[in-house]
Amino acid sequence: MNREMLLNLRNLTCGYHDQQVVRGLNLHLNAGDIGCLLGPSGCGKTTTLRAIAGFEPVLEGEIELAGDVISRAGFTLAPEKRHIGMVFQDYALFPHLTVAENVAFGIRKEPGFEGKVGELLELVKLGHLAKRYPHELSGGQQQRVSLARALAPEPRLLLLDEPFSNLDGELRRRLSQEVREILKARGTSAILVTHDQEEAFAVSDHVGVFRDGLLEQWDTPYNLYHEPLTPFVASFVGQGYFIRGQLVSADSVNTELGTIRGNRAYTWPQGSAVDVLLRPDDIVHAPESELRAKVIGKTFLGAATLYRLQLATGSQLESIFPSHADHQPGQEVGIRIAADHLVVFPAQGSVAAHFTPQDSGVRRISGAL
């Protein structure tokens, strides 16, 4: 597998005119990998993508693609010279051209381009619709055409700006998985922009979580979920509630649910007030347990049910139980904590809050529970 670095954003600050939207951004993508910029609306994802594409100049720092600087303050390599492909939310197909002509558009001067168009249409499963016009296709089909068109010139990097947001539920899920398979089959490197976490996880190898123009964490989906570096990442990625606790040893916290022990060590002073992240899969249904909680809401998910639970103190939690155990709001249920990935942040105003993340020296203790 090709693991060399393809895209490198170094201390990138970009925006519009002199307004800084994204500040001091550092991240890199290896060749063949799919990265994702994830975050709430207005946090600067599209601005970053437009800077990578060369549509917006860089205010500070630089963008390097395959070892060449393509943007730095005062220099922006023209978009058409970057060998970067784009797929947009609204498909942006040429309405007067057929499916095949749309896909051929960027390569029509290359000898033998028809063969390549046919191969790409097969890849996106549209071989049978080559002669149709865009208005004769569904949204999902139009987005496949737009993907095939972007792949045709064999870009060094593909940028996808909210490509599935005009599609609904099931189709969105299916197409996002298919796009990942297609990109991986061709070894195409890509950066996807989305505000949908499920989509980010389905498509990407690495995800960057943005907040107000700053990148809070660039990591694998697994690490973002289980080892978030900031409270914002913890709450933006996945579901979960924080409960207050007190650090009693490097890897244990006293809480109203008892002492919770995880596989990470925290070097804040003992006794520090901390907030413990508990995700629905950290709370397990245990009918015989002495630890009880009241059901205050439920969402049927099919194979499982998501329960909103309230503890005697009023704190709330969420938990996923297998759906054959059907509990009603108001009922008490037994629970057990199974939080081996113990995620803890200093409570605001506590002694530990004065330590930087680096000082906190969070370490994994492999195997320990």
Ligand SMILES: Nc1ncnc2c1ncn2[C@@H]1O[C@H](COP(=O)(O)OP(=O)(O)OP(=O)(O)O)[C@@H](O)[C@H]1O
């Ligand atoms: N052409 C522009 N001129 C000036 N400001 C802009 C322009 N485009 C976007 N902005 C501002 O830059 C900020 C970031 O916008 P951006 O489009 O990058 O956010 P985003 O994270 O992609 O959001 P969304 O998910 O809603 O698309 C916003 O405050 C927005 O108002």
